[in-house]
Amino acid sequence: MIAVLQRVREARVEVGGAVVGAIGSGLLMLVCAEPGDTEASAEKLVAKVLKLRIFSDEAGKMNRSLQDVGGGLLVVSQFTLAADTAGGNRPSFSGAAPPDLGRRLYEHVLAVARRQHPVVASGEFGADMQVHLVNDGPVTIPMRMA
Numbered sequence: 001m002i003a004v005l006q007r008v009r010e011a012r013v014e015v016g017g018a019v020v021g022a023i024g025s026g027l028l029m030l031v032c033a034e035p036g037d038t039e040a041s042a043e044k045l046v047a048k049v050l051k052l053r054i055f056s057d058e059a060g061k062m063n064r065s066l067q068d069v070g071g072g073l074l075v076v077s078q079f080t081l082a083a084d085t086a087g088g089n090r091p092s093f094s095g096a097a098p099p100d101l102g103r104r105l106y107e108h109v110l111a112v113a114r115r116q117h118p119v120v121a122s123g124e125f126g127a128d129m130q131v132h133l134v135n136d137g138p139v140t141i142p143m144r145m146a
Contacts, residue, residue, distance in 0.1 A: 001045050001105070002032040002081040007054055007139035011074045013123040014130045021121035023072025028133050032081035033097035033105040036146075042105050045145040046112045049073070054139055062139075066117070073113055076123035076131060077106045099126065 005027050012022035029049060033042075055064040055071070066073060079102060082095035096102065103125050113120045123129045 001034065001037050001041050001109075001145045003045060003049065003143040003145070004030040004078075004081060005049060005052070005054070005139075005141045005143065006030075006133060007136045008074075009134040009136045011131070011133035013074065013076055013121075014132070015124050015127045020124050020127075020129075021074055021076075023074045023119060023121050025069070025136070026071030026073055026119065027066055028074045028076065028131070030076050030078040030081060031106065031109060032077070032079050033102045034082060034095060035097050035101070037097060037101070037105055039105070039108050041145050042108045043112050045143070046109055046116065048143070048145065050113070050117055052141070054141065070119070072119040072121060073117055074121045074123075075106075075110055075113060076129065077102065077125045 008028050010024050011028040012019050050067050051065045053065050054062050055069045057063040079096040083091035085091050106125050110122050
């Protein structure tokens with residue numbers, strides 16, 4: 001699975017002008033499933049995201065996790081993270097999982113996150129979404145989990 005984490009002061013996702021998910025301070029996680037991904041890789045990703053120490057402690061060092069600070073997690077599906085831009089000027093998205101697998105793994109990520117963390121919001125799989133955020137830092141971290 002591919003993910004991009006953004007530490008945020010706030011973030012929300014709108015579909016058709018309506019807010020479908022929103023958090024205050026925490027992490028926005030853009031996530032993309034790849035063809036070989038499994039529920040185990042989704043679980044590994046969630047565990048890593050929740051424990052990744054990218055929030056400041058009293059000394060100003062990135063030494064606290066999302067769980068430590070009690071921040072929100074906004075999970076948004078984004079198949080374009082699998083873009084291959086090596087050939088030509090039009091990206092290929094063949095590296096993304098087929099929609100049925102992508103949806104299943106995205107929903108699994110959400111279910112696992114909601115079992116392990118109290119504040120989890122989401123976008124809408126396959127929808128045309130508008131994502132609004134205030135990046136904190138800025139801190140943006142790409143991740144890949146097998």
